[in-house]
Amino acid sequence: MIEFIDIVKKFNVGTPDETTLFDGFNLKIEKGEFVCVVGSNGSGKTTMLNLLCGSLPVDSGKIVLDGKNITKMNEYVRAKYIGRVFQDPQKGSAAKLTILENMALADNKNKRYLLTPAINKKRMDYYKSLLEECNMGLENRLDVQVGSLSGGQRQALALVIANMSDIDILILDEHTAALDPKSSERIMQLTDMFVKEKKATALMVTHNLRYAVEYGTRLIMMDKGRIVLDKAGEEKQNTKIDDILYQFNQISIECGN
């Protein structure tokens, strides 16, 4: 279970630009939930994920994971339990390494990185089988530098990499935003498959209301650092795009976009 308790997060503290994004933010996510998060730009979705992953510190409040207070834990320590795909396709892999090298690194997550050979040829078939599921022809390009892949291919690789180890939490931040509609569809299906397979708790930020309605077990809408809509269970399953579109337009219009 993930708990955000009375979170306060400010930016540019002590400068004229000081802004308070979260002021007593609370959210509780049960184990195994697949939460879709929608909201206007700047409503704090990415920041919420950054706080959970430890990429940003909180100003006050607690973040609790399965009863354990992880508020002070370093990003790389929390990462043991977390797989994450970023909004920016470049962030999910190392550009100068090949697909094979990236996967070999990810394959070793939660073990030690010692002075033993990084690449185990015996694992290649396993890597290929993972890539085949993406349907992007990556399985035949293991020796290509990741930096030369398209945004969609890189995002697919990032999704595979994030799921290569045993994770409890899967974090997805508009991970289909940079993709063409067809790749986007494929990546969403894969995402759903991974979440079910891993029985992971998932948090997915998306701008695509259809995905938010179609996938997941819970739907949250955010605005200005607050949760303005929260549907779970049956209520979520019965939600149609039109039901949330009006509210979404309201908050988007307020923001001027």
Added chain:
Amino acid sequence: MSSVLACMDVFLRDGLMYSILALGFYISFSILDFADLSVEGTVLLGGVSYSLLVCKGVNPWLAVIVAFVLGSLAGCVTGLLHVKLKIRPLLCGILVSTALISVNLVLAVVGNGGSFNGEGALSTISFSRNDPTVLRTFPASLIPDKTGAFNLRELITFLVVALIFKWILDWYLKTKNGLLLRATGCNEQYVSMLAQNPGRSKITGLAISNGYAAVAGALIATSRANANQGMGIGMIVIGLASVIIGLSLFGKLRFLKPTTMVILGSIVYQACLAIATYLGVPSAYNKIIMAVLFTVALVFSNSIKKGASKA
């Protein structure tokens, strides 16, 4: 004709000796994207510590290893300043190389019989004719000293040392730890998501690269038969120019490993300097030529990068 050969002898020797420094820069500058200025201090630290030990009769190969270890420790300090105190790379290098000026001075003076005040003896450590440098010890001593214009023994010894350090680096970069280092250089957050501390990886890289710089210092001292306090000056330009020339000139040759390109770059760079001297440019102008060559290399590598991104 013989002066052409003598010129070749010089640039091959210098190219090989500085190639280990360049390999160090390959780690810090190319892999980690960290412009490490501490190298001016660590080259000298390597030269001074090696020379001191050799003058005391310690086996010179052991002295090379000690130089590596001391250089690595200095590199750790640079890394710790950056990772723990969040000081910018350039400043970390300036801090460490500045502090090392005192360390090297005191080390040399004390080694020459002076006091810990840094007074009472020379700050240059010179080898006598009998001091067992790497060139006068097994196995290098088995190689004939000279053939014609070539200082054969020195060339072969430096070549072998350069190749050994290249191979060690090639091997390391293929291990899990080495691959993590390469990943740290291009995407720290990715390394964090692999549940590894990117700071630790950076410190490791800086330790290795400064260890390499110190080994280059040991070879420079061997070749010049002394270690003086001015030895570190210009090392940043030499190392960086070698890396950039090597990677941009030979980057298209995919069968070459980057480490090989860097060694070749170091030789090419020294060859250019030697040719300038051969053509009669007074040695006082050396540093200008170095800077000009470096500029040409930078412009060259920028235009290659642009070409690649267009393609």
